[in-house]
Each structure stands twice: as structure tokens, then as C-alpha cells.
Amino acid sequence: MRKRMKKLQALLLSGLCCLLLFSGCGTEENPLSSNPDAVEDMQSASESPEASTSQGDADNSTSSNAADAQTGQEDAAGSSNAGAGSLGEFSVEDINGEAYTQEMFADYDLTLVNIFTTWCGPCIGEIPELQELRDEMAGQKVNVVGFVLDSIDESGSPIQETVDIAKVLAERTGVSYPFLIPDAGCLNGRLTGINAVPETFFVDKEGNIVGETYTGSRSKEEWKEIVEAELKGVVQ
Numbered sequence: 180m181r182k183r184m185k186k187l188q189a190l191l192l193s194g195l196c197c198l199l200l201f202s203g204c205g206t207e208e209n210p211l212s213s214n215p216d217a218v219e220d221m222q223s224a225s226e227s228p229e230a231s232t233s234q235g236d237a238d239n240s241t242s243s244n245a246a247d248a249q250t251g252q253e254d255a256a257g258s259s260n261a262g263a264g265s266l267g268e269f270s271v272e273d274i275n276g277e278a279y280t281q282e283m284f285a286d287y288d289l290t291l292v293n294i295f296t297t298w299c300g301p302c303i304g305e306i307p308e309l310q311e312l313r314d315e316m317a318g319q320k321v322n323v324v325g326f327v328l329d330s331i332d333e334s335g336s337p338i339q340e341t342v343d344i345a346k347v348l349a350e351r352t353g354v355s356y357p358f359l360i361p362d363a364g365c366l367n368g369r370l371t372g373i374n375a376v377p378e379t380f381f382v383d384k385e386g387n388i389v390g391e392t393y394t395g396s397r398s399k400e401e402w403k404e405i406v407e408a409e410l411k412g413v414v415q
Contacts, residue, residue, distance in 0.1 A: 309356070
């Protein structure tokens, strides 16, 4: 009986630790805000075996700026059905002030939309992989864009400090695809209700959301396999 009680206490303690870790990630201060050089450290850490086993869990929790609860979205494989629908019309800017609208999808059969935060190690770790993917699949009319989810506050206004960190991140990772700042409408509501980052979904040339939504970071090879499968659904 005493042994069983000790085991129960250990399980409760473990569960409490996990709960505290999960709840702390959404409100955690951006570790890069006072030290932009930490980008390289986070990228290296995200590539370690320990980091790769924890992607999609508490360390991937999104900031409270877009932390509306959304349940039942993920399945055991770490993806969910995005459902049919159009992103509609929108106008956003990238971290350098360049304007983008829904027309950015028109020249590509498939666009991978990657939603990330500047404080998420696995997010940062997969950015170079997504850049390589974009370079390799450009001939198949595949594009990649990123949305910096933590770059706006609760009122939808850009947070300049985070935008500056994203600029450092783009420079350090050598990325050439755009890092976009969500508009006040959060892309007609598509960027609300996200409770884990990175999150990735796909859009066709008409601006329609297609295929699956994926939570968690992946390697270039894994993304390439996914993209090729999604391409079959949009290219006749």
C-alpha cells in the first residue's frame, strides 16, 4: 500500500511539472529580446536529439497574442485536416515593410505557410530546412512564406522589438522567403486559435487552404515528401 502511494505521488508530481512547463511557455518572456545573438544558440539547441523529441509539446506553445483555445485539431500523427475554404482578401507587410496580398499565391501551384514565433527553438531550427526546400522545389512552382505570430500585440499592432528580432533571425538563417507580420484580422481569422507552433498549412494558387495542417517542425526530407503528396491534390 505504501509503495502504491509513493508511486501515485510520483505520478502526480510529474504531471504537475508538465502542467507548469506547458502553462509557462505561452507567457514566457522572449529570450531573444535582450540578446539577439541567442538566435544561433536556439537554432543549435533545436537541432539536438533532445529538442527533436520534444517538438510539438510545451516548448512549442504559442504566445498569448493568439492563444485562443482550439481542441481536437491534432491527431496522433501530428497533423489535422485543414478543411476547405479560402483565405480571402488580405493585406500584410513583411518585416522589411514590403506589402503582400492574396495575390502572392497566384504564381505558385502550392504555397507552404509556416507559422512560427521568434522564441520557439524548433521553429528557428527548421527555417533553413524550409529555405532549402523552397530552393529545390521552385521548379515545381512551390513557394514558402512565414508568419511571425508573436510580432503583433493583442490589438493587432506590430511589436517593433519582435520585428527587429525577426530581422536578425532572417539574416542569421540566410532565409530569402518573406517573414510576414499578421494583420489586425489575423489573416481573416486563420491565425487565431493556434495553441502550438510551428504550425504549417498549404494554399493553392486560388488562395484556398488545401490538404492537411501540420504541427511541429520537420526535416527538409520530411517536408519534401509531404509537399509532393499535397501537390498531387492540386496539380491535375
